Each structure stands twice: as structure tokens, then as C-alpha cells.
Amino acid sequence: MKTGSISLGRATQSIPSTTRSGAISGEAWVALMLLTLVYALNIADRYVLSTLIEPIKQEFDLSDTAVGFLTGTSLAIFYVTAGLPLGVLADRVNRKRMIAVAVGVWSAMTTVCGLSSTFWHLLISRIGVGIGEAGGTPPSHSIISDYFPAKSRAFALSVVGLGASVGAWLGATGAGVLNDAYGWRTTLIVFGMCGLPIAALIWAAVREPKRGQQDEVHELLVTTSSSLRETIQFIMSNKAIFHVMAGATALTFWGWGIVWWIPAFLTRSYALTAGQAGVLIGPIHGIGGTLIMVLTVFMMLRYHSKPLSLQPKFVGWTTLLGTLGSVAVFASHDIKVVTLAMWIFIPIIYIYIGPTSGLIQNLFPPSMRAKGIAVLLFVVNIANLAIAPQLMGFCSDLVAPxxxxxQDSLRYVLLAFTMTGFWAGYHYFAAARHIGESQN
Incomplete structure (x- = not known):
């Protein structure tokens, strides 16, 4: 068994590269299903405003720059600011209670968004959504890693990733239909109210597992605290983890950043209503995204006993395919071609979720896992929620005159940014190379 070494404060322990594989309990499956539901709600509440960009823009008479700040950057600034301390907290407190509170907070604030009567009220409420959402994913991934052995984590976290496609489907089709029928405020109130019973269910039905129970590590390593600074130092010293982080950051900027603007692109370029755009995009997220995530789950099961380097390679190759699809979305002026290309591009942006989360959980020691996910969320959400909506909106305003x-400014700007998909693919191939070298 090969081992690696990491310094945690004053204690240095040897970390085995393989872990024990025990039977997966029934309560593990219950936790996995409920945390998948939480992730679906997280994505739905986060991306519902993407569907509502045009009606909100029209009501408040906003520029694309202002819309990017309101719908993306405002959430991201506080999401990522709160994410790191909440990730540290998740390594120290009862995680299932933390998740339940987080769901309750972001659901309540989504409801408040629907009650907002001015731009500033909506902005402040959106910030509240970001703070609540920051407390959900780090403890969720940490709990799953204590319920599932190392070889099954990529599979388990790919199952959680199914929540992204379901949530995006709800955020696109559900929000679009509700908006056309009742308006954007009622839409946000409905989405927010749906989360409150789920928060209560998490509190009542999920059991807090023992940290590190699925890892063959010295008990001192499981219980020893590690600081955020030590976690960042570990990331910078480990080339495989660094490239996984960089690849995920570039991928979310390319994929989720561009997808954020697609409803507005369809409305402007093809004269669709918000509801029609949502109905078109929703099944691509829900059906296409779910099918591609099922394929990812199958591939992670297939890679169960194979070299870990195959996982980032899989993400790298599929990202390159998705990049070509994204180019076609904005290069074509035929709605049929655009629709076909979206069926390639949009589902592929989901693939990275499970393998990337699994790699993070397997490459970090137990005392750093929640912080490791918090750092990952920090960098990817800076990219796809803070920078992408703001930068793309700003560039659209800059080009339009x-x-x-x-109306074509958004098309050309999004087409230019599709090139960042190739950058993402490079980092995943680099991660695979460094993981392969460490296994030899």
C-alpha cells in the first residue's frame, strides 16, 4: 500500500492511498437520497433567477451589467465569503443540523425575494440566499464521505449530482411556466416555500455519522483539526488537487457561466418568452442532464477498481466534446441547430460534479474534506456566479453600441467565451497525468 504524508499542525501522519470497503448501510442510502434532494433544491433556487432575467430586467429597467450583478454576483460574493468559514465550521459541528438550517435560511430568503418591490430589496434578499446556500454543500459532501468507502465516493457524489439536473429543470421549466402564468414574484415565493419542509426532513431523518469511519487512517488524523491555511497549503503543494481545482473553476465559468445567460439569449435572438425559453431548456437540463449523470454514475462504477487517473480523463474528454457543442449554439442562426447543439452542450456541464467531488474527497484527509470542498466551491462560484454573469453582461453592454x-451582442460575447472550455479540458488532463505519476 502506497502512502503519502501531510503535516497537520504539529502532527504528521501517513495517509494510505486505499481505504477499506465495507457494506453500505440503509441509512447511508437514505442520507444520499435526501442530500440529493437538498442539492436539487439548491440548484433550483439558485438558477430560478436565470430564467427570470428578462422580466426582472424589464420591470426594473436594468442593463445587462446590472442584471449580472443582481442575479449572479450579489449571490456569489456572499456565497463564497461565507463558504470558507462555514466549511471550517462543518468540520467541527453536527453537519446534518447545519444542512437543515442552511436549507431553511436560503428557502426563506428566496421567498423574501418574491416579496421585493425594489431593486435594492431584491438585491439584499438575493444576498441572503447566497449566505444560506453556502452552508449546504460542504457538510453534505463530508457526511457522504463518512457513509461511503473511498472507492464508492465518486459514484455516491455522482448520484448527488443528479440533483443538479433535476434542480435546473425545475428552475427552468417550472419557473418559466409559473412566470408566464403568475409573474416572477409568485414564482420565487413558490420555490422558496417548497424548501421549508425539506429542511425539517433533513433534521429528523439523517443521522450524523462518525467522522472518518470509512477510512483506514490513524485515529489521531481523524480527530486532529487542520486549519484553513494548512488546507490551502496542501492544495498548492499537491499538483493533482491544484489541477482538479483549476479545471473545475474553468469548467464552471465556461459551462454554468454561459448557461446562465442562455434564457436571455433565446429571448433576444429568437423572440421567445421567458416561459417558452424555460420549456425549451428545462427538458435539456432534466432529461439530458439526468441521462448524462446516469452515464457518469455508470462510468464511476466501471472505474471502481481501476486507476484513479481515469476519472479526470473522462471529464477532460467530455468537456472537449461539450465545448464544440457550445460553439455551435451561438455560431448557428437556425433554432433547430441551436436546440440540437444545446442537447450536447448543456448535459455535459453536469459530468464534472461527481468525479470532481469524489477526487477532492479521496485526495484530502478526513480533517480537511469539508474545507477542501469549501475551497472548491469558493473558486468555482467566484468563476461561474461572480465573474461570469458580471463579465459577460458587461461585455454585452460594451459590444452592443x-x-x-x-440584440446580437449577447450572442457574440457568449460565442467568444465558449473557448474557455478548452482551458478546462487541459487542467483535467494535467490532473490525470499527476495522479498517474503518483500511482507509479
């Missing part, structure tokens, strides 16, 4: 048809 120089075009014959200002």
Missing part, C-alpha cells in the same frame, strides 16, 4: 443589431 457597435453592432447594427444590439
Amino acid at each position: 457597435h453592432l447594427v443589431s444590439s
Whole structure:
């Protein structure tokens, strides 16, 4: 058995590269299903405003720059700011209670968003959503890692990733239909109220597992605390983890950052209503995304006993395919071609979730896992929630006055940013190379 070494404060322990594989309990499956539901709600509440960009923009008479700040950057600033301390907290407190509180907070604040009557009220409420959502994922992934052995974590976290496609489907189709029928405020109130009973269910039905119970590590390593600074130092010293982090950051900027603007792109370029755009995009997220995540789950099961380097390679190759699809979405002017290309591009942006989360959980020691996920969430959400909506909106406003048809500015800007998908693919291939070298 090969081992690696990491310094945790004053204690240095040897970390085995393999872990024991025990039977998966029934309560583990219950926790997995409920945490998948939580993730679906997280994505639905986060991306419902993407579907509602155009009606909100029209009501408050906003520029694309202002819309990007309101719908993405405002959430991201506080999401990532709160995410790191909450990740540290998740390594120290009862995680299932922390998740339940987080769900309750972001659901309540989503409801408040629907009650907002001014831009500033909506902005402050959106910030509250971000703070609540920051407390959900780090403890969720940490709990799953204590219920599932190392070889099953990529599989388990790929199952959780199914929540992203289901949540995006609800956030697109559900929000679009509700908006056309009742308006954007009622839509947000309905989405927010749906989360409160789920928060109560998590509190009542999920049991807090013992930390590190699925790892063959010295008990001192399981119980020893590690600081955020030590976690960041570990990331910077481990080339495989660094490239996984960088790859996920570039991928979310490319994929989720561009997808954020697709409803507005369809409305402007093809004269669709918010509801029609949501109905078009929703099944691509829900059906296409779910099918691609099921494929990812199958591939992670297939890689169960194979070299770990195959997981980032799988993400790298599929990302390159998705990048070509994203180019076609904005290069074509035929809605049929655009729709077909979206069926390639949008589902593929889900693939990275399970393998990336599994790699993070397997490459970090138990005392750093929640903080490791918190750092990952920090960098990827800076990219896809803070930078992407703001930068793409700003560039659209910048380009618009120089075009014959200002409505085409968003198309050309999004087409230019599709190139970042190739950058993401490079980092995953680099991660695979360094993981392979460490296994030899």
C-alpha cells in the first residue's frame, strides 16, 4: 500500500492511498437520497433567477451589467465569503443540523425575494440566499464521505449530482411556466416555500455519522483539526488537487457561466418568452442532464477498481466534446441547430460534479474534506456566479453600441467565451497525468 504524508499542525501522519470497503448501510442510502434532494433544491433556487432575467430586467429597467450583478454576483460574493468559514465550521459541528438550517435560511430568503418591490430589496434578499446556500454543500459532501468507502465516493457524489439536473429543470421549466402564468414574484415565493419542509426532513431523518469511519487512517488524523491555511497549503503543494481545482473553476465559468445567460439569449435572438425559453431548456437540463449523470454514475462504477487517473480523463474528454457543442449554439442562426447543439452542450456541464467531488474527497484527509470542498466551491462560484454573469453582461453592454443589431451582442460575447472550455479540458488532463505519476 502506497502512502503519502501531510503535516497537520504539529502532527504528521501517513495517509494510505486505499481505504477499506465495507457494506453500505440503509441509512447511508437514505442520507444520499435526501442530500440529493437538498442539492436539487439548491440548484433550483439558485438558477430560478436565470430564467427570470428578462422580466426582472424589464420591470426594473436594468442593463445587462446590472442584471449580472443582481442575479449572479450579489449571490456569489456572499456565497463564497461565507463558504470558507462555514466549511471550517462543518468540520467541527453536527453537519446534518447545519444542512437543515442552511436549507431553511436560503428557502426563506428566496421567498423574501418574491416579496421585493425594489431593486435594492431584491438585491439584499438575493444576498441572503447566497449566505444560506453556502452552508449546504460542504457538510453534505463530508457526511457522504463518512457513509461511503473511498472507492464508492465518486459514484455516491455522482448520484448527488443528479440533483443538479433535476434542480435546473425545475428552475427552468417550472419557473418559466409559473412566470408566464403568475409573474416572477409568485414564482420565487413558490420555490422558496417548497424548501421549508425539506429542511425539517433533513433534521429528523439523517443521522450524523462518525467522522472518518470509512477510512483506514490513524485515529489521531481523524480527530486532529487542520486549519484553513494548512488546507490551502496542501492544495498548492499537491499538483493533482491544484489541477482538479483549476479545471473545475474553468469548467464552471465556461459551462454554468454561459448557461446562465442562455434564457436571455433565446429571448433576444429568437423572440421567445421567458416561459417558452424555460420549456425549451428545462427538458435539456432534466432529461439530458439526468441521462448524462446516469452515464457518469455508470462510468464511476466501471472505474471502481481501476486507476484513479481515469476519472479526470473522462471529464477532460467530455468537456472537449461539450465545448464544440457550445460553439455551435451561438455560431448557428437556425433554432433547430441551436436546440440540437444545446442537447450536447448543456448535459455535459453536469459530468464534472461527481468525479470532481469524489477526487477532492479521496485526495484530502478526513480533517480537511469539508474545507477542501469549501475551497472548491469558493473558486468555482467566484468563476461561474461572480465573474461570469458580471463579465459577460458587461461585455454585452460594451459590444452592443457597435453592432447594427444590439440584440446580437449577447450572442457574440457568449460565442467568444465558449473557448474557455478548452482551458478546462487541459487542467483535467494535467490532473490525470499527476495522479498517474503518483500511482507509479
